[in-house]
Amino acid sequence: MFDAEGSLWLGTNARGVHRWVGYGRAEHWTGASGLPAPAVLDVARDGKGRLWAATANGVAWFDAAARRFRKVKLPTTRPSGLVHRLAVDQAGDLWWVDAGQVIRVKAGEDQGRVVAGDTGLQTISQGAGRVYASGSDGLELIELSEGRLRRHKIGAGRFDPRYDIRVLSDGAREDFVVSGRDLWRHQPEGWTPVADAQGDWIDALQAMVLDHTVWAGGTSGLGIHALSGATARQLQFLPKSAFGGAAAASLHADLDGRLWMGTDQGVFIRSTGGDWSRLDRRTGLVWNDVTPAFLADADGSIWIGTGAGLTHLLPGNTQAPLPALRLEDMVFGSTSTRVPPLEPVPWRDRTLRIAVGTAGFSRARSLRIEYRLGAESPWRTSQSAVIDLGALESGEHTLEVRAGGLTSVEAPGPVMRLAFDVLPPWWNSREARAAAAVSLMLLWWLSIRWSRRRDRERQRQLEAAVAERTAALADSEAALLRLGEYNAHALEEERLRVSRELHDELGQQLAALKMEVSVAKMRQNAGGSAHSLDPDLLLGRVDRLVSTVRGLVSQLRPSALDGGLEAALQWLAAEFTSNTALPCSLQVDPDTREIPLPMATMVFRIAQESLTNVRRHAQASRASLRLAREGAGWLLSIGDDGIGFDPLARRDGFGVLGMQERARLLGGSLQVQSEPGMGTRVVLGFAAGTVVG
Structure with missing residues (x-):
């Protein structure tokens, strides 16, 4: 039995019901299909079109007739190990590195040959028809010449050999190299790190170059940069939270220009129009943990490697948009319906609860539902397929519901619109509004009469307050006048007192002192002795003068x-x-x-x-x-x-x-x-x- 999503449901004898996700849209290849190991790390086609897969336990080729993978045989006793990447040269021959050995398979054949052993090389990378490898000596261009492996160092030690080094090629150019987290570009003056305008190197743990644009996936998210030489200008940045916390494990582009970002939560696909969709186990991927293995075939099909096998998306089935929702139940008050009501809903039944679903049984449980009441309202989220909107206002309403992605970058599904009308309560009917209008007019008339009476009372109170305040101001003014007169009299009395003190005390002391000095001078002029003037008497008078002056000053201040x-x-x-x-x-x-x-x-x-x-x-x-x-x-x-x-x-x-x-x-x-x-x-x-x- 097939469901609306195209999934095949199989009933078994006493073993339950099984669902074949992606039936007719995707094929899965695992260890049961001949892969040497579950994790597929790279996938490529040689010059004859044969499909090859690199795994954690060697390399296998796809036998189209038997529809199985077969592990390649090597003329060596060494056991096969982890093979990170595959590369194809201009002749269409396949290359890889296995435990330091450089291995080559001629196009169309299935027997590998060890070109060189114990090379110190660790991984291989694909150039524009050329083969590169990296190891303890950094990045090298390798080629077969007269039956021997020729090695040419690239970058003159610019790339750190402690990290994985790989060439980024779009099939025609080999201008970019990723070394660890750094992206390098070949310039006329040599290899130069790609940096922003401030000189900071961009974070490019995973990177892809497409139409002079760099897509760089780092620890914090995905950055999109426009290139000018080796200078990157950021056009957009999508944090990891936009992808549900998933980090980029690979970045690739298909033949139609779509971006494929592999993560540990499936593959995020960006269309040429900028919309994102998601492919995971729910929609046809064999496993969510995606590896760097990716191949876009000429027929439009896509091969994606995961930690549990290889998925082949058949032509025309490379995207998995969110499904359209359908109404399962619509409950107004205690009345249930499967379609929006044509008649207005009574006010007493204005509480609304709806249940939605999808045509596919499995998808409904894993969707995030978004809804809003009216096109001007913001979208709200429900983690359940049952939405309780509570009591509604009267009037015409349009409820919009759609499927939302589990991450913020995913484009939502089609909108389902439910239109209905809620009647107003009896007290909001036309008759009730007319009665209310009459009552309001009566209240308005009464309020005017009461307001006028209140205004008259307030006017009387205000007049009394003004009269009281005027009297208080008059009293205050009179008090200030009395204070001024008092201060003037006090000043004159103080002057009179000071004058009396100066005349009675200071004047008499000065007059006595003058007389004594005059007597002393007369005696001196008469030939007498000036020593007859008593100094103690003079000092006493001077002390009394000083005491008098100090007393006056102290009284003043x-x-x-x-x-x-x-x-x-x-x-x-x-x-x-x-x-x-x-x-x-x-x-x-x-x-x-x-x-x-x-x-x-x-x-x-x-x-x-x-x-x-x-x-x-x-x-x-x-x-x-x-x-x-x-x-x-x-x-x-x-x-x-x-x-x-x-x-x-x-x-x-x-x-x-x-x-x-x-x-x-x-x-x-x-x-x-x-x-x-x-x-x-x-x-x-x-x-x-x-x-x-």
């Missing part, structure tokens, strides 16, 4: 500020305790020197005014003064345990108003925290910077 804000606050606390006999605790952060002097002076004055208010009004038993960091700024706190007061009550004094003005100039804020009987705390917060204004 404490000299302690010259030592920094910390010293000034210590002096202020000491003066407070000395004048009031009340203890004053002091805590000052040692980093206060970073506060500029103009700001430090204002901070000092606020602290001074606060302690003055404590002395005059608080009736306290103790006070506290603290200046510390608060985040990025500073916090000054002056407190007492006195009788307190109501901060909102009207006051006749100007101390708090003056402190608030200084706080504004500091760019900070000042709060007075107090309750009757609970003491008072003045808190100033500011940031160290420049004084405002």
Whole structure:
């Protein structure tokens, strides 16, 4: 029995059912078909068209009449070993290296001849009608001349003999050599490594040159480069993740220009249009672990070597596109159907679940299903053939489903489109929408009436707030005027006090000093002695003058500020305790020197005014003064345990108003925290910077 994919199903007697994958599309050749070993490492045709296969246990030729492979016989007692590659010369003769022996078979014959033994050569590679070999001495061109093997070294030691060295040929040129991971190109000046514009050599563990384009498979993925001399410009890079983590084991091109990349997960085929497909055990390959063995025959068939045998893809069956899906079941709510419903689906049955399959039984289980609801939606992935879309919205829908490859480079399969319509719920019907429109209009009318009433109420509240704010501004303006008058009177009183001090103290001391000096001068002019002037008396008067001047200066600006804000606050606390006999605790952060002097002076004055208010009004038993960091700024706190007061009550004094003005100039804020009987705390917060204004 044949399925829709062309696979043959065989029923056996008590041994189950067997599926012949790729029947009529692919042929498989294994050890049961005469191959000396399962792993086929290379495959070639000699000049007479005979097919040869290199394996891990020697070389075999294909007997077309018997449809079997037969191992080649050698005139040597050495056992056959691992043969990596085969090469065909211009005469059509076949060459290979087996355990250091160079072996040649004339075209059309099946008996091998040892051309040379113990050569130190390890592998052979195909040139453009010429044969190359590599070994401990690097890359060599070998040929048969007068019955002897002639060896010509290539590259003058440019290629590292520790790695496998092989020639890349397109059948006409021999310009490229792969050595380990490096690709070399023959230039007029000699062999040159192929590198990018930055001079970095491209990673070419596996490489192929096609139409001036280098396909290089490395450890991280597949790179496609345009060549200009020995300079490669990357056109595209496909990471290993794009191939499901598979690394390139071989790169080949067939006669139609398609790229075949062998991996340990099968063969990835790139069409001339750029689409990728995949060939593996599911679609006709004998084994997924692919070797470098590859041969494209003139009839369009392809030979691919694997670790478990050789696969022959027959002409016209070289690609395995993903299959088309078919609908197995479509369930709306509790109603099941095999085709999309022609009638609209009721709202209550809007939940949708579908099951899809393929015409081939085996492929459905290994596919990745992609779907989307609407052409504008992104594709989603389902690892199961059953897709649950949940509850749908009302309206017309088109569900698109397709088979997706197991890797991101594989082109998806044909799209299956399922069109259907979901009815809206009753509350979304035409009648319900009309009723809703009427209700909305009624609500709109009611909301307008309520909004107008609310606006009138807000207007009344706003007018009251404006009147209250206007009165507050008027009070503030009056307070500022009183503060200005107070400051002017205070300034005049301070000037009068300073003038009185200068006249009463400093003036009298200077007048007395002048009289004594005048008396001394008169005595000297009268012929008396100048020593009658008492120096101690003069020094005493001078000391009193100095003390008087210092007292005036200290009253105008404490000299302690010259030592920094910390010293000034210590002096202020000491003066407070000395004048009031009340203890004053002091805590000052040692980093206060970073506060500029103009700001430090204002901070000092606020602290001074606060302690003055404590002395005059608080009736306290103790006070506290603290200046510390608060985040990025500073916090000054002056407190007492006195009788307190109501901060909102009207006051006749100007101390708090003056402190608030200084706080504004500091760019900070000042709060007075107090309750009757609970003491008072003045808190100033500011940031160290420049004084405002």
